[in-house]
Amino acid sequence: MLDLVIFYFFAILAVSSAILVVASRNAVHSAIFLVASLLSTAGIFLSLHAEFLFVVQVILYAGGIMVLFVFVIMLVNLDVALHQVQFNRHWLVASLLALVLGAEVAGALLVSRQGLITVVPAPAQMLEPNTERIASTLFRTYMLPFEVASILLLVAMIGAVVMSKKKV
Amino acid sequence: MNLSAIVAAVLAWPYLWPLVFVLVIVLVLPLVAGYIVLVERKVMADMQVRLGPMRVGPHGLLQPIADAVKLLLKEDIIPESADKAIFWGAPLVSVTAAMLALAAIPIGPFFQIADLNIGLLYVLGISALGIFGIVFGGWASNSHYSLLGALRSAAQLLSYETSAGLAIVSALLLAGTLSMRGIVQVQDDEGVWLIFAAPIGFFIYLVASIAETNRAPFDMPEAESELVAGYMTEYSGFRWALYFLAEYTNMIVVSAIATTLFLGGWLRPFAGTSLFNFLDFFPPLSLLGVAVYCLYRAPKQPVAVQKMFMVGVSGLCAVVALILAAPLLAPSGSFLAGAKDGLHGGFWFLLKVSTYIYVFMWLRFTFPRYRFDQLMRLGWQFLVPLSIANVMGVAGALVLHRQFGWGRVPSFGLSVIFTLAVAAYLLTVGENPPHTREGKEEEIAGNA
Numbered sequence: 165m166l167d168l169v170i171f172y173f174f175a176i177l178a179v180s181s182a183i184l185v186v187a188s189r190n191a192v193h194s195a196i197f198l199v200a201s202l203l204s205t206a207g208i209f210l211s212l213h214a215e216f217l218f219v220v221q222v223i224l225y226a227g228g229i230m231v232l233f234v235f236v237i238m239l240v241n242l243d244v245a246l247h248q249v250q251f252n253r254h255w256l257v258a259s260l261l262a263l264v265l266g267a268e269v270a271g272a273l274l275v276s277r278q279g280l281i282t283v284v285p286a287p288a289q290m291l292e293p294n295t296e297r298i299a300s301t302l303f304r305t306y307m308l309p310f311e312v313a314s315i316l317l318l319v320a321m322i323g324a325v326v327m328s329k330k331k332v
Numbered sequence: 333m334n335l336s337a338i339v340a341a342v343l344a345w346p347y348l349w350p351l352v353f354v355l356v357i358v359l360v361l362p363l364v365a366g367y368i369v370l371v372e373r374k375v376m377a378d379m380q381v382r383l384g385p386m387r388v389g390p391h392g393l394l395q396p397i398a399d400a401v402k403l404l405l406k407e408d409i410i411p412e413s414a415d416k417a418i419f420w421g422a423p424l425v426s427v428t429a430a431m432l433a434l435a436a437i438p439i440g441p442f443f444q445i446a447d448l449n450i451g452l453l454y455v456l457g458i459s460a461l462g463i464f465g466i467v468f469g470g471w472a473s474n475s476h477y478s479l480l481g482a483l484r485s486a487a488q489l490l491s492y493e494t495s496a497g498l499a500i501v502s503a504l505l506l507a508g509t510l511s512m513r514g515i516v517q518v519q520d521d522e523g524v525w526l527i528f529a530a531p532i533g534f535f536i537y538l539v540a541s542i543a544e545t546n547r548a549p550f551d552m553p554e555a556e557s558e559l560v561a562g563y564m565t566e567y568s569g570f571r572w573a574l575y576f577l578a579e580y581t582n583m584i585v586v587s588a589i590a591t592t593l594f595l596g597g598w599l600r601p602f603a604g605t606s607l608f609n610f611l612d613f614f615p616p617l618s619l620l621g622v623a624v625y626c627l628y629r630a631p632k633q634p635v636a637v638q639k640m641f642m643v644g645v646s647g648l649c650a651v652v653a654l655i656l657a658a659p660l661l662a663p664s665g666s667f668l669a670g671a672k673d674g675l676h677g678g679f680w681f682l683l684k685v686s687t688y689i690y691v692f693m694w695l696r697f698t699f700p701r702y703r704f705d706q707l708m709r710l711g712w713q714f715l716v717p718l719s720i721a722n723v724m725g726v727a728g729a730l731v732l733h734r735q736f737g738w739g740r741v742p743s744f745g746l747s748v749i750f751t752l753a754v755a756a757y758l759l760t761v762g763e764n765p766p767h768t769r770e771g772k773e774e775e776i777a778g779n780a
Contacts, residue, residue, distance in 0.1 A: 192471055196418070199464060219453040227460035228490070234467050235486045238479060295450055295510055 170211045178204035191237045195230065202226045216295045350445045357434055357445070365580035366396030372693050379697045390629075390638040393645070406569035411473060414566065418472035423571045426465025426578035430585060433459035437588045438512050440598045440677030451512035452500065452589070459585050462578060463489050466546075466553065469575070470563035481562025484704065485553035488543055491711040492550075496540035498719035502533035502726040503593045516597030523604040525596035529744050530726050532751045534594040536719045538691070541586040543711070545579065547692055549699035552707060587688035588681075595684045598677030612672075615679040616657035623649035714758050721754035 181200040188194050206221040302310050342348060370385065370392065377384030385392030410419055436451040438444035448454050463486060470482025503526050507515040519525055527534045543550040554562030564575045591597060602608035626646035633639045656679060659672035702710070725747035732743035 190415075192415075192418075192468070196464075196468065215448065215450045216453075219450050219457050222457035223453065223460060227457055227463070228493075231463055231467070231486050231490060234464070235483065235490075238467070238471055238483060 167211060171208060174204040174207040174211065177201075178208070191240065192234070195234050195237055198233070199226055199230050202230065214294060216298050353443060353445045354435075358431065361431065361434075361581060361584075362400070362577055363396070364584070365577050366400055368580050368583070368689060369399070369576070370396050371690075372696075375690070375693045376697050379694075390633050390642050393641065400573070403570055403573040408569045408571060409566075411475070411566050413474045415472040415474065418468050419566075420571075422465045422469030422472060423567070423574035423578070424465070425468070426462045427574050427581070429458055429460075429462035429465065430578045430581035433585045434581070434588075436512055437585070438516065438592065438597060439588075439681050440674050440679075441513070441516075442671075442674035443678055444513065447511055447513045450510050452504070452510045452515070452593070455512070455585065455589060456497070456500070459582060460489070460493065462582060465575075465578065466563045469567070473563075473566035475566050477559045477561070477565045478563050481553045481559050481565070484559075485546060485563060488546070488550065488552060488707065488711075491708060492540040492543035492715070495536055495711065495715035495719040496544060498716070498723055499533045499536040499540060500589075500593060502530045502719070502723045503537075505723070505726050505730060506530060507593070512592050512597075515592055516599060519596045520599055520603060524740075525594065525599070527594040529729075529740075530594070530722065531748060532718070532722050532755070533726065534590070536715055536722060537590055537594065539710075539715060541590060542692060542695060543707070545582045545586055545692075547579075547583070548696040549701050550707060551701060552704055583689055583692060584685065587685040587692075590688055591681060591684040595688075597684075598673075598681040600676065600680055612660060612676065615676055616653045616660070619649045619653035619656065623647070623653060714755075717758055718751070718755050722751045725751045725754075 178201050181197040181204065184197040185194045185201060188197060202221060202225045206218045206226065209215075209218040209221060373395075374384045374392070385395040388394045388398045410416060433455045435445040436448050436454050438447070466485045467482045470478040470480075470485070473479075503515075504510065506526050506529050507518045509515060509518065515526075546553045552562075553559075554564065559565070564572055567575060596603070600608075600611055602611065623646045626642050626649065630639050630642035630646065633642055656675055659675060726744075728750070729743040729747035732738040732746065733740060
């Protein structure tokens with residue numbers, strides 16, 4: 165019961181602040197709502213006993229990426245943005261797509277209700293040291309994909325450095 | 333249901349002690365922060381051959397109370413063109429983040445709100461959120477000084493968090509756990525504090541933690557000679573006090589992290605050696621010394637109230653000394669003797685944290701402030717490469733120690749020599765560019 169209350173609290177917070185990210189006119193306000201949304205998602209992770217994901221969400225998204233976002237937003241001239249048209253004319257297409265997505269989610273829920281997809285909750289003690297679990301999965305089972313991903317990131321980083329240099 | 337049953341039920345409630353600890357921390361922290369400010373002013377005065385605050389209470393001991401009352405009664409000014417809601421809420425974000433971070437820190441083996449298995453990451457993540465309070469507060473003030481201070485703060489935090497994080501990684505490699513309690517227990521089992529295994533990691537963390545708490549010589553976000561007061565220029569009264577509280581709480585948090593990770597947490601020096609058991613007498617005796625000194629100074633105070641206050645302080649110290657002495661005097665095996673670790677652990681932990689904070693002050697009054705480009709160069713061109721080398725060195729030492737069976741001293745000695753060599757290389761290679769006027773700072777100022 166308490167789990168459900170916590171889940172709905174964070175879920176409503178996450179969704180409503182996500183809507184406000186798009187709806188607010190001021191870019192800094194949007195950034196604040198984005199932080200709120202990310203933190204509520206972190207809260208949902210925590211209520212699912214995924215502590216490591218919670219911390220990663222807080223450190224990387226809320227603490228790292230959002231600080232960079234805010235840093236850039238504050239350098240932008242906000243007065244210009246205030247006078248621009250906020251929503252463009254693609255709302256028809258967008259609402260159609262939203263409808264399709266909604267139908268998809270509803271369909272998935274319906275299918276899972278009927279028992280085609282069975283979700284077995286993991287036993288509580290399975291979740292306990294979950295940092296170690298993630299580490300052993302990442303570095304044993306998925307060693308190669310992990311390394312490939314990190315090389316991809318390294319390439320992107322070097323690319324950014326090269327592109328920002330005037331002379332290579 | 334009689335009274336004893338209720339008491340038993342309350343005592344058995346798992347959230348009882350955490351709740352008590354939360355209350356203690358929330359109530360005591362503002363006082364502690366206030367007294368750290370007083371100590372800072374006294375240390376500053378001492379280093380500059382002055383007396384510092386002397387008027388309120390004996391030797392200015394009541395100054396923090398007076399300051400708090402003054403700040404509470406001051407008018408709360410919100411600038412006309414400020415973004416009201418954000419201006420109002422930003423200091424709260426800073427304070428809340430700083431206080432939440434204290435939840436996972438073990439002040440002694442007993443006094444800890446929650447021992448999370450991701451403890452250290454939790455502390456780092458939550459305390460990093462405090463930056464939003466600074467950035468949004470600076471932006472909402474709608475003032476150039478505030479905005480510049482906020483931007484500097486964000487840039488500085490991002491730059492130094494990298495090296496601080498890598499320094500912490502080097503200690504985590506040695507500890508093998510993220511739980512704050514587990515880290516201290518590892519140091520207890522191994523019989524050595526991690527500072528001796530990774531001294532350069534400690535050094536990097538020391539520098540980076542000063543930069544992260546925005547303190548001199550890295551206090552660019554509030555450089556008063558350039559930015560009036562940086563991000564809190566427009567703040568007054570209690571909101572300003574909240575920023576101050578957040579800053580000092582953050583100092584306590586980084587000191588607590590450093591203490592737990594590198595300085596053995598609540599462990600006594602030489603905790604495993606029975607030859608040094610006489611050090612157990614240090615906590616009660618040192619406090620007894622303070623009590624006696626206060627009593628000795630009491631008659632020399634000019635006013636009767638001040639005399640009484642000195643006697644009161646003396647009594648308080650004596651009581652704490654008695655509490656600390658009780659486990660030593662009690663017969664072994666009794667409940668009190670078992671409480672020794674809890675009580676003495678708290679003492680040693682707080683002693684180490686205070687020492688670390690003292691080093692902060694010492695550095696603040698010794699070094700002049702960095703220029704912003706110097707700050708960035710130090711962060712990215714020296715500390716980050718050095719911390720990467722340090723992680724590699726520590727990892728190599730662990731391989732030598734665990735896989736090849738080398739002793740601890742040669743393997744970790746080798747890693748320190750390796751890291752020092754890298755440091756020397758970085759110092760010789762990183763040439764100082766000529767003094768140009770096109771630093772990062774000017775770019776920001778031009779755009780803002």
